Amino acid sequence: NPLDDPAADPFDLAADAAAKIAELTGVDHHDVALTLGSGWGRAAELIGETTHTIAATEVPGFSKPALEGHVGTLRSVLLPSGKRALVIGARTHYYEGHGVRRVVHSVRTAAATGATTMILTNGAGGIKQHWTPGTPVLISDHINLTGDSPLEGATFVDLTDLYSKRLRDLARSIDPTLDEGVYCQFRGPHYETPAEVQMAKAIGGHIVGMSTALEAIAARQAGMEILGMSLITNLAAGIQQTPLSHAEVIEAGQAAEPVITGLLANIVAA
Numbered sequence: 001n002p003l004d005d006p007a008a009d010p011f012d013l014a015a016d017a018a019a020k021i022a023e024l025t026g027v028d029h030h031d032v033a034l035t036l037g038s039g040w041g042r043a044a045e046l047i048g049e050t051t052h053t054i055a056a057t058e059v060p061g062f063s064k065p066a067l068e069g070h071v072g073t074l075r076s077v078l079l080p081s082g083k084r085a086l087v088i089g090a091r092t093h094y095y096e097g098h099g100v101r102r103v104v105h106s107v108r109t110a111a112a113t114g115a116t117t118m119i120l121t122n123g124a125g126g127i128k129q130h131w132t133p134g135t136p137v138l139i140s141d142h143i144n145l146t147g148d149s150p151l152e153g154a155t156f157v158d159l160t161d162l163y164s165k166r167l168r169d170l171a172r173s174i175d176p177t178l179d180e181g182v183y184c185q186f187r188g189p190h191y192e193t194p195a196e197v198q199m200a201k202a203i204g205g206h207i208v209g210m211s212t213a214l215e216a217i218a219a220r221q222a223g224m225e226i227l228g229m230s231l232i233t234n235l236a237a238g239i240q241q242t243p244l245s246h247a248e249v250i251e252a253g254q255a256a257e258p259v260i261t262g263l264l265a266n267i268v269a270a
């Protein structure tokens with residue numbers, strides 16, 4: 001992967017990726033980009049007409065996803081409004097150990113296609129007791145526990161209102177029952193111990209996951225407005241009395257799919 005070359009410029013590679021997407025789709029500008037996390041995979045079918053589907057491996061800097069449940073494609077979707085959405089079904093997780101540049105390449109590429117709104121979705125563990133598996137929640141802020149950053153050098157970027165309150169209010173105007181919470185990104189790939197979940201709770205977290213925070217920082221650096229949403233597919237360790245299982249996670253995501261993809265379709269159409 002060209003991003004593995006320390007001498008490579010990640011922004012040049014994002015521009016190359018955007019040019020490749022334009023070449024392969026004939027679409028030279030996208031307005032909004034969506035990253036589909038566990039359980040959100042079907043959203044592209046509901047938000048508009050998918051006119052082009054590209055294998056992510058055909059685009060510079062993207063790689064085959066390590067996680068089943070993630071499709072390695074990029075899709076250009078024509079929205080009812082006539083705007084264009086770039087749907088990223090090829091998320092690289094930080095726990096894959098390929099470095100943070102690979103994790104945020106899709107966001108930088110989306111910005112290079114012209115997108116000014118970045119919608120980051122994920123599957124995550126819930127700390128609030130009343131969140132049952134299959135509950136979608138808005139991300140109000142994050143706590144980055146990775147100890148890493150996509151920003152390099154003296155790049156001091158403000159992260160106030162990182163998860164746009166305007167877009168959260170828009171989402172709530174569509175579904176007033178939507179709750180929100182602070183997302184804690186752990187490195188993973190292991191799930192948290194009950195003690196780590198209690199730590200996350202003690203420091204003000206409501207959601208635990210293994211993605212999103214680093215992508216959001218890169219999206220802010222690119223000047224994008226960000227909406228983050230988590231599908232609570234399990235209660236975090238210790239909050240729920242039974243052990244976590246990946247199978248349970250996939251199952252809860254599938255059950256919630258029609259609800260959350262309809263929500264996403266309405267938000268994007270607004």
Ligand SMILES: Nc1nc2[nH]c(I)nc2c(=O)[nH]1
Pocket residue numbers: 038123124125126186188190191192208209210233234235236237244249
């Ligand atoms: N860190 C973390 N990530 C997750 N992703 C999903 I789906 N559930 C979890 C969880 O409980 N913890």
